[in-house]
Amino acid sequence: MSATTQVTAVPVCPRCRSTTTEVRGVSPVAGVWTVYGCDTCFYTWRSTEPEENTNPDKYPAVFRLEPQNLPKLEIAPTIPPLPAKKT
Amino acid sequence: MRAYQDFREFLAVLEQQKQLLRITDPVKLEPDMAAASAAATRLGNRSPALLFNNVAGYQNAQIVTNVHGSWANHALVLGMDPDSGIRDQFLEFVRRYRMYPGQLERVTSAPWQEVMIDKDINLFEILPLFRWNQGDGGFFIDKPCVISRDPDDWNNDDVENVGCYRLQVKDKNHLGIQTVPQHDIALQLAHAEARGEDLPVAIALGNEPIILLMAATPMLYTQLEYKMAAVMQGQPYRVVQNAKGLDIPYGSEYVLEGRILSRKRQPEGPFGEFPGYYSGCHQYPVIEIDRVLHRKDPIYESVYVGRPWTELDYLQALTTSAPIFDQVNSTFPEVLAVNALYTHGLVLIVQTKVRYGGFAKAVGLRVLSTPHGLGYAKVIIVVNEDVDPFDLNQVMWAISVRVNPAGDILMLPNLAENLLDPACQPSGIVTKMIIDATTPIPPDRRGDYGEILGTPVGTDTWLQKLEALTKELQR
Numbered sequence: 350m351s352a353t354t355q356v357t358a359v360p361v362c363p364r365c366r367s368t369t370t371e372v373r374g375v376s377p378v379a380g381v382w383t384v385y386g387c388d389t390c391f392y393t394w395r396s397t398e399p400e401e402n403t404n405p406d407k408y409p410a411v412f413r414l415e416p417q418n419l420p421k422l423e424i425a426p427t428i429p430p431l432p433a434k435k436t
Numbered sequence: 437m438r439a440y441q442d443f444r445e446f447l448a449v450l451e452q453q454k455q456l457l458r459i460t461d462p463v464k465l466e467p468d469m470a471a472a473s474a475a476a477t478r479l480g481n482r483s484p485a486l487l488f489n490n491v492a493g494y495q496n497a498q499i500v501t502n503v504h505g506s507w508a509n510h511a512l513v514l515g516m517d518p519d520s521g522i523r524d525q526f527l528e529f530v531r532r533y534r535m536y537p538g539q540l541e542r543v544t545s546a547p548w549q550e551v552m553i554d555k556d557i558n559l560f561e562i563l564p565l566f567r568w569n570q571g572d573g574g575f576f577i578d579k580p581c582v583i584s585r586d587p588d589d590w591n592n593d594d595v596e597n598v599g600c601y602r603l604q605v606k607d608k609n610h611l612g613i614q615t616v617p618q619h620d621i622a623l624q625l626a627h628a629e630a631r632g633e634d635l636p637v638a639i640a641l642g643n644e645p646i647i648l649l650m651a652a653t654p655m656l657y658t659q660l661e662y663k664m665a666a667v668m669q670g671q672p673y674r675v676v677q678n679a680k681g682l683d684i685p686y687g688s689e690y691v692l693e694g695r696i697l698s699r700k701r702q703p704e705g706p707f708g709e710f711p712g713y714y715s716g717c718h719q720y721p722v723i724e725i726d727r728v729l730h731r732k733d734p735i736y737e738s739v740y741v742g743r744p745w746t747e748l749d750y751l752q753a754l755t756t757s758a759p760i761f762d763q764v765n766s767t768f769p770e771v772l773a774v775n776a777l778y779t780h781g782l783v784l785i786v787q788t789k790v791r792y793g794g795f796a797k798a799v800g801l802r803v804l805s806t807p808h809g810l811g812y813a814k815v816i817i818v819v820n821e822d823v824d825p826f827d828l829n830q831v832m833w834a835i836s837v838r839v840n841p842a843g844d845i846l847m848l849p850n851l852a853e854n855l856l857d858p859a860c861q862p863s864g865i866v867t868k869m870i871i872d873a874t875t876p877i878p879p880d881r882r883g884d885y886g887e888i889l890g891t892p893v894g895t896d897t898w899l900q901k902l903e904a905l906t907k908e909l910q911r
Contacts, residue, residue, distance in 0.1 A: 419703050
């Protein structure tokens with residue numbers, strides 16, 4: 350297995366810097382790549398991508414997200430009200 | 437007109453027509469898939485589909501892109517001569533569209549039932565997923581047929597929906613789905629969520645090509661894509677019904693079965709979208725996948741969505757033009773054609789005869805009230821019958837000499853718009869514009885139009901002769 354695919358420590362999310370990340374999958378041909386995902390902002394990246402996609406310090410500022418702002422994102426479509434329960 | 441049994445049969449036809457390019461060199465999922473597919477969109481009207489079969493990290497993955505990515509391939513989807521022009525394809529598409537409805541043919545089994553996975557589903561292992569654009573929030577399934585029914589009218593086949601919606605693979609068995617309010621599935625989801633119920637869905641990938649075109653067509657809510665596919669291919673459309681009652685195309689490579697989770701939203705995006713800009717990140721619904729079925733050695737299909745013109749623009753070109761034409765023409769028979777080729781119809785051109793002064797503006801207003809016009813049409817250019825709406829040189833001429841902005845531009849503020857349009861302010865709301873590029877006629881007495889230039893006698897005869905000679909020359 351190459352250095353890029355060793356799963357010794359799951360990295361911090363490049364986009365929102367959360368530590369709620371996990372390995373989502375590894376290449377069927379062993380050792381070629383690992384896919385990671387974040388359970389906070391749901392960003393996904395492959396170990397073999399450029400640093401702009403994998404390194405929190407190199408990730409483009411325009412695409413970064415703050416975990417505390419995620420609930421403020423626009424909701425689409427809106428969730429309809431539930432009908433009032435009959436008493 | 438012809439019917440393709442499945443995705444593989446169409447790929448074989450493309451190959452026979454020299455419209456399928458096999459890429460056997462080693463490729464990396466990033467950046468090669470995006471770079472090669474974007475490059476293919478710049479190859480012109482005969483751009484081929486690309487089939488990659490030497491993908492880093494896989495023994496035998498097969499990925500296909502650009503299947504609909506040229507007018508030649510689009511014509512082959514319709515069973516037409518690959519040299520057919522846009523206008524001919526438009527007229528033929530409209531002719532078949534007006535034969536609706538065709539028939540649904542239910543059979544009991546399909547090749548995609550060969551392999552079934554219902555435990556420990558991991559989409560990252562099952563599908564060769566990849567990132568299209570660098571700022572995308574993840575790996576997207578972006579060429580699916582998503583099938584759903586209306587919980588308030590469950591057994592009505594005519595309101596079953598087959599739509600093409602982007603799906604972000606969020607974790608091993610969860611997807612995000614973009615259901616903007618203008619989409620039919622948003623209406624069905626609203627009905628399910630008002631009941632507090634999940635909405636069952638089936639997601640078909642690697643489909644024979646006509647159903648994907650139909651999934652991209654903004655037909656009426658009460659029209660079923662399978663019945664439209666049947667008239668487009670000239671044969672009943674073959675499906676297999678699953679345990680939930682959802683009809684799934686016979687000719688697919690993969691089928692994902694699951695549910696849109698009721699009343700749940702999660703961050704989704706960004707994704708490089710059809711306007712040529714990233715979509716931003718929103719709170720969108722979530723799908724939980726319960727079961728995956730696929731053919732042996734499945735072929736995965738995806739579409740490059742980038743700055744137009746790309747494969748996506750072919751997918752949305754006539755599929756958008758024809759329904760708007762049909763709906764407007766049924767109200768105004770004077771309307772002769774609609775060109776909605778540009779960015780999913782954010783700009784569109786309507787060709788019409790003019791009955792009296794001001795008529796063209798009414799035609800433009802009617803376009804705005806079609807189902808697609810409600811969420812997309814933003815700039816509408818109305819031209820006379822002597823201007824071919826598919827020839828932008830002619831359209832620009834009409835704007836140049838037949839528009840006086842003082843009276844020919846209508847601005848309509850605060851109308852509904854697809855929230856992916858980056859010009860919206862706020863998101864989902866935009867000012868729309870009608871440009872009346874027709875010649876004023878009574879009682880509209882503006883301008884000073886004398887006698888218009890004609891075409892030299894015999895031009896049409898010479899055109900046919902030169903077209904034949906040129907075709908021979910370039911053979």
